[in-house]
Amino acid sequence: MAKTDLVEKTMNVPYGLNIIESCLTCKFREDRLFCQLSPAALKKLSSIKSTAMYPKGALLFIEGQLPRGVFILCQGKAKLSTSSKDGKTIILKIAEPGEVLGLSATVSGRPYEVSVELMEPTQANFIARDHFLTFLRENGDAALRVAEQLSENYHSAYEEIRTLGLSASASEKLAKLILEWSADAGSSKGLGNGKNPLKLKVGLTHEEIAEMIGTSRETVSRLFSDFKKKQLLEVKGSTLTIRNRAALERIIQS
Amino acid sequence: MAKTDLVEKTMNVPYGLNIIESCLTCKFREDRLFCQLSPAALKKLSSIKSTAMYPKGALLFIEGQLPRGVFILCQGKAKLSTSSKDGKTIILKIAEPGEVLGLSATVSGRPYEVSVELMEPTQANFIARDHFLTFLRENGDAALRVAEQLSENYHSAYEEIRTLGLSASASEKLAKLILEWSADAGSSKGLGNGKNPLKLKVGLTHEEIAEMIGTSRETVSRLFSDFKKKQLLEVKGSTLTIRNRAALERIIQS
């Protein structure tokens, strides 16, 4: 494909990324949205998508814009956020490679509800809205997969509502977030207790963490101090070590 | 169960409802999920659905249950809520006739994330999960409509996140809710200002309103007093009259 050639030529060492050459050999294909489609459908899909590289900090789209289409993250993380006029911001989620962004807006035609900012240099596929919709109309199985994805999106939004609405204290919310992280990372059994400390990398500032749990930066700082004092965890640089997971779970409580 | 017996026995004049005989003549068909399907698809659809009547207070399903299928409200309102172990409850939305409930859980196979309690005697259609899924697989256009519905669900969850996470004060949230109500009701232009008071029926207790905006019952009471004192609105029985919509909008502000 000409497009890919172009990419190769102009971006030999784009932003220090190794480019994923083809969707067919992409390691994320298996566990994501468009796995198990018919070969014909897959072919059609790759004919309407275009790949591009973006630098760290780039904005794929901004809340309120009319939906141009969907983006699929090949590699790199992205921050989905929304903010009010008075500058307050919520981070709804950190998207990982393989995720489809802008799906609900593209399907419904409503404006994008979040802004997407890349946290690292990123390779992403783009599919324009009209192409995407006609593709879905012609491929019922793909439409069903999209429905599943949307269900998942809804579910995570729902979880966010629960934390925001049901948890009394800020410490509760922070504990919840940390446990979520640890589940994503070493999902392997009972780490994080006593003799089995669980380490994880946190690439977020306190400010950003605050925006994720709907509190202030200072409160996050104080809570981390607290948790450290209580021996629940340790922080060295960007590495967080969970020392007493049980106690964290107890904070979320009852 | 005794409850079901009661339902069967009293079915003749179920709960003072006029039964909607057929989906084909239902006035909600036009503007809802499965409009504009092919006649064949519509026929199939009505062959797999079953209609039932429920008393006020009935629970269609409960959060955490495995998804049995979807419910479509023919008439009557329902309260979608979720709650934590310690008894705190959030109401996510009040569903109106025509809405499809349990969609995301049914599509994804995840447990229902909310509980649905009927606020009035209600007629509803039920479609079992497996029937529904095979129907979707065989009708691509229906799958796409489902995707649209899910987008909408996501969108309203997203709005909830914004109010919960971005609004500073409780008054802001209440003002927002009231304006939402007024938009649903007399969407007609600039009512609710000065000489054009906009009346609307509120069938909710202060307790329930509190659960919708994530605050306490007492605070809702106090806020209503406040708003009345400031001439923004009046309350008589279950009728709420908006006197100064502009001021309400100013509360949401900046």
Next chain:
DNA sequence: ACCCCGGAGTGATTGCGGTCACAGGTGTAG
């Protein structure tokens, strides 16, 4: 008629966490 119960209004008290204000710390670009 009565009671009774669920809802509504209101005061007093208290504490969590937001905000302001600074003082270190760390990294990186010049």
Next chain:
DNA sequence: CTACACCTGTGACCGCAATCACTCCGGGGT
């Protein structure tokens, strides 16, 4: 190496709203 920008940690203060504890009201049920 220095400088500047951006993080992090902490103290002081103070306001909103949760909570507790009542009273009052109205509509059913018996």
